[in-house]
Amino acid sequence: MMGSIASHPKLRGHLLGVLLGAVLPLSLAPWSWWPIGLIAVAGLVVLLKGLRSVDCFWRTFWFGLGMFGVGVSWVFISIHDHGNASVPLALFLTSLFVILLAVLFALPFLLYGTGLNRTAGTMVLAFPSIWVLGEWTRSWLFSGFPWMYLGYSHIDTWLAGWAPITGVLGISWICALSGTVIGIAAITRASYVLGNAALLAAVGWVSGWYLQSAEWTATAGDPLHIGIMQPALPVAAKWDSTQLAAILEQNRLMTRELLGNDLVIWPESAVPTLEERVKPFLAAMAKRALDTNTALLTGIPTRNTTTRQYHNSVMALGTASGIYHKQHLVPFGEYVPFERWLGGTMAFLNLPMSVFSPGPALQQPIRANDVRIGTAICYEIVFPDLVATTANRSNLLLTVSNDSWFGRSIGPKQHFQMARMRAAENRKPLIRATNDGITALINHHGKVVATTPPFIRSTLTGQLTPYRGQTPFGRWGSNPVLLCSLIMLLAAFWKSRANWRKPQRQEQ
Numbered sequence: 001m002m003g004s005i006a007s008h009p010k011l012r013g014h015l016l017g018v019l020l021g022a023v024l025p026l027s028l029a030p031w032s033w034w035p036i037g038l039i040a041v042a043g044l045v046v047l048l049k050g051l052r053s054v055d056c057f058w059r060t061f062w063f064g065l066g067m068f069g070v071g072v073s074w075v076f077i078s079i080h081d082h083g084n085a086s087v088p089l090a091l092f093l094t095s096l097f098v099i100l101l102a103v104l105f106a107l108p109f110l111l112y113g114t115g116l117n118r119t120a121g122t123m124v125l126a127f128p129s130i131w132v133l134g135e136w137t138r139s140w141l142f143s144g145f146p147w148m149y150l151g152y153s154h155i156d157t158w159l160a161g162w163a164p165i166t167g168v169l170g171i172s173w174i175c176a177l178s179g180t181v182i183g184i185a186a187i188t189r190a191s192y193v194l195g196n197a198a199l200l201a202a203v204g205w206v207s208g209w210y211l212q213s214a215e216w217t218a219t220a221g222d223p224l225h226i227g228i229m230q231p232a233l234p235v236a237a238k239w240d241s242t243q244l245a246a247i248l249e250q251n252r253l254m255t256r257e258l259l260g261n262d263l264v265i266w267p268e269s270a271v272p273t274l275e276e277r278v279k280p281f282l283a284a285m286a287k288r289a290l291d292t293n294t295a296l297l298t299g300i301p302t303r304n305t306t307t308r309q310y311h312n313s314v315m316a317l318g319t320a321s322g323i324y325h326k327q328h329l330v331p332f333g334e335y336v337p338f339e340r341w342l343g344g345t346m347a348f349l350n351l352p353m354s355v356f357s358p359g360p361a362l363q364q365p366i367r368a369n370d371v372r373i374g375t376a377i378c379y380e381i382v383f384p385d386l387v388a389t390t391a392n393r394s395n396l397l398l399t400v401s402n403d404s405w406f407g408r409s410i411g412p413k414q415h416f417q418m419a420r421m422r423a424a425e426n427r428k429p430l431i432r433a434t435n436d437g438i439t440a441l442i443n444h445h446g447k448v449v450a451t452t453p454p455f456i457r458s459t460l461t462g463q464l465t466p467y468r469g470q471t472p473f474g475r476w477g478s479n480p481v482l483l484c485s486l487i488m489l490l491a492a493f494w495k496s497r498a499n500w501r502k503p504q505r506q507e508q
Helices: 002-006 009-027 034-048 053-071 075-082 087-110 120-138 150-154 158-187 191-211 241-256 279-291 378-382 384-391 411-426 472-476 479-507
Strands: 224-230 263-265 295-303 310-318 323-325 366-368 371-377 396-401 430-434 440-442 448-451 458-464
Touching: 009 034, 009 053, 009 150, 034 053, 034 120, 034 150, 034 158, 053 087, 075 087, 087 120, 120 158, 120 191, 120 479, 150 158, 150 411, 158 191, 158 384, 158 411, 158 472, 158 479, 224 241, 224 430, 241 279, 263 430, 279 295, 279 310, 295 366, 295 396, 310 366, 310 371, 371 378, 371 384, 378 384, 378 396, 378 411, 384 396, 384 411, 384 472, 396 411, 411 430, 411 440, 411 472, 440 458, 448 458
Parallel strands: 224 263, 263 295, 371 396, 396 430
Antiparallel strands: 224 458, 295 310, 310 323, 366 371, 430 440, 440 448
16 A cells, blocks of 8 residues: 555655645644644645646645645534534535635645746745735635634744734735745755745744834723623523523623623623513613623624614623624524525524624724724634724724534634734734633733633633724735735746746747
């Protein structure tokens, strides 16, 4: 068997691609062994050297299978444990999802095989740019799945200093460049190009260290005393209508010890029924919050009586005002794409509240006295530019979630890591309230101030200082990184064509 593999270089390359892709998630949460990400990228650079476009596609496809097969394996739990799908069906759907992501990952590398992978000069320009443009494409195509970005592995390294300038995509570019330099060093003696590329990567790292101390935003008031409720309710019990009265009573009792804080936060769908059905309970909680000078925010499903649309919302009570409706919904979780054509074929998922409609694109921040709170519900926090738009008008970021859908997998830890990056990008502190973890307070540098253990019923209290102002990333979003990547890719094409014409001119 081993001899057969050794005699087929293409097969051996694909197997190495799968292995390198499978270890890349070790650079991300929960392991955060960031050097492994650079090594995996370097290995892919070596494997793609000199390949034609179709071969580049298949090599990166196998790399993507390994990367997403390990990195998003938690999707199986969502489909099987909570979607009530059988094991074979859940395996099939998870595999289909991983294959789709691997294809999306590999498609941009068709360009790499057009001659951009032959010389060190074009590889340095093209590989990091294609990597980043591919990550960006995954953020919007088919509603978007911006997971497994290479830059997230550096929320706790020097490169985090670039977050408020370039966002996570800029950090991904520096990581991909660093991996490219390592890969080139293993396969070429182009000392001039290699030296310049290594110098550029080193400047990126050292500049990141220096930029960590830069203050792009300023304080906007005194520290806020914050209390968060983590109810740790099982998904099945949460949406059982016979349990509603007990759930509301639990919320009331857990909140009693938190009243008196400036802000008290309940997680996503902490009230697991429509707002119109529990008006007396909400009115009573609003009165208790007002009596104790507390702003109370809760996740709750709502219905617009005019449009008859349902929304996944965060509602303000007590001294707070406003409401936020989730804009970016989860396909097949909060709505069913092409439901008109699919009919009942997706009924096996049987997911609660899967008929939501997206909220409007421009919504006013929730206000708690003089503090403006930018809100992102669950999945929305992984979209950098969406959060930046909200953060620009806010002093404090809030994300509420129900990561019970991920179970005890790596999913909640990856989700938490991405939330931390949003705080670092916008230099605004962030509150994260979840049903069963990871509940936390995060400062404006993306550092964890306080957290509570997952999977237990508990409360968390602490302080965060509101901030005002915009970071460069908040102002421009990912556009500068995308534009620079496109320019570098075009320069790589120009350089590749020039290198190709030289031998022809010499022959003439």
